Amino acid sequence: xxxxxxxxxxxxxxxxxxxxxxxxxxxxxxxxxxxxxxxxxxxxxxxxxxxxxxxxxxxxxxxxxxxxxxxxxxxxxxxxxxxxxxxxxxxxxxxxxxxxxxxxxxxxxxxxxxxxxxxxxxxxxxxxxxxxxxxxxxxxxxxxxxxxxxxxxxxxxxxxxxxxxxxxxxxxxxxxxxxxxxxxxxxxxxxxxxxxxxxxxxxxxxxxxxxxxxxxxxxxxxxxxxxxxxxxxxxxxxxxxxxxxxxxxxxxxxxx
Numbered sequence: 001x002x003x004x005x006x007x008x009x010x011x012x013x014x015x016x017x018x019x020x021x022x023x024x025x026x027x028x029x030x031x032x033x034x035x036x037x038x039x040x041x042x043x044x045x046x047x048x049x050x051x052x053x054x055x056x057x058x059x060x061x062x063x064x065x066x067x068x069x070x071x072x073x074x075x076x077x078x079x080x081x082x083x084x085x086x087x088x089x090x091x092x093x094x095x096x097x098x099x100x101x102x103x104x105x106x107x108x109x110x111x112x113x114x115x116x117x118x119x120x121x122x123x124x125x126x127x128x129x130x131x132x133x134x135x136x137x138x139x140x141x142x143x144x145x146x147x148x149x150x151x152x153x154x155x156x157x158x159x160x161x162x163x164x165x166x167x168x169x170x171x172x173x174x175x176x177x178x179x180x181x182x183x184x185x186x187x188x189x190x191x192x193x194x195x196x197x198x199x200x201x202x203x204x205x206x207x208x209x210x211x212x213x214x215x216x217x218x219x220x221x222x223x224x225x226x227x228x229x230x231x232x233x234x235x236x237x238x239x240x241x242x243x244x245x246x247x248x249x250x251x252x253x254x255x256x
Contacts (some may be wrong), residue, residue, distance in 0.1 A: 002029065007037050011055055013115070015133070052137040052157075059157050060138065065110035067165035070139075070158065071172020072104055074210050079135055079142040087135040087142075090120075091128045091176075099256040100175050104128045107172075111138065148206035154213065166217045169250040173214050178203040180254040183240075201239040201248050202228075211237055 013023045020031040031126055051058035060066045077091040093101045108130050110116045120127040141152050155161065162169045184197045205211050215237060218225050223244045228236040239248055
């Protein structure tokens with residue numbers, strides 16, 4: 001015999017998109033019992049564990065983790081709808097940055113603690129992946145085609161989170177489509193040519209809207225930036241002034 005709480009937990013997993021077989025293995029409850037409960041117990045609301053699509057919509061509980069994950073999604077993330085109606089969130093993380101992979105996994109878990117997170121190896125990268133019917137609630141920017149071919153506009157509740165956690169949002173964008181590099185130049189000093197090195201941050205994205213979200217947020221935290229165009233394409237945002245690089249180093253730092 002199972003109490004009502006256990007039954008509702010099993011049904012909630014089914015609503016999230018898990019198969020009867022996987023729920024059975026996870027809980028130790030037979031598939032026949034779960035199937036029977038689906039008709040005998042009031043269905044668990046689709047919004048039971050999603051504050052965004054509940055009758056009284058609220059932002060995700062962990063807004064700092066969401067701000068970081070939003071940056072990762074806008075840079076290297078995508079949603080894809082499965083045949084079951086569940087959405088797969090996939091964020092590409094380069095093999096070269098194991099710390100980034102772990103930070104991404106942690107952020108996904110903190111935003112959707114009821115869903116599993118897995119990693120799928122691809123050529124040169126790891127796809128941090130999670131399945132839920134509610135990822136579309138969290139990322140309403142999803143749509144057909146590539147991000148730079150459609151408008152990317154934050155919902156008011158998303159902008160409120162970015163305003164509250166600007167550095168987390170910037171970190172997510174840098175960790176996805178940005179980098180910290182060391183530039184160098186030479187100068188003639190007292191007849192001797194000397195080499196000088198200086199750090200610099202870059203952010204590269206084809207979407208005008210995503211670059212604007214990045215630069216607007218930089219301006220709010222006091223970081224100066226400039227645009228470097230390759231040919232006629234202004235895809236690169238550069239942060240090179242010493243004070244701004246120091247500010248970025250304090251809050252962001254290089255990938256690892």
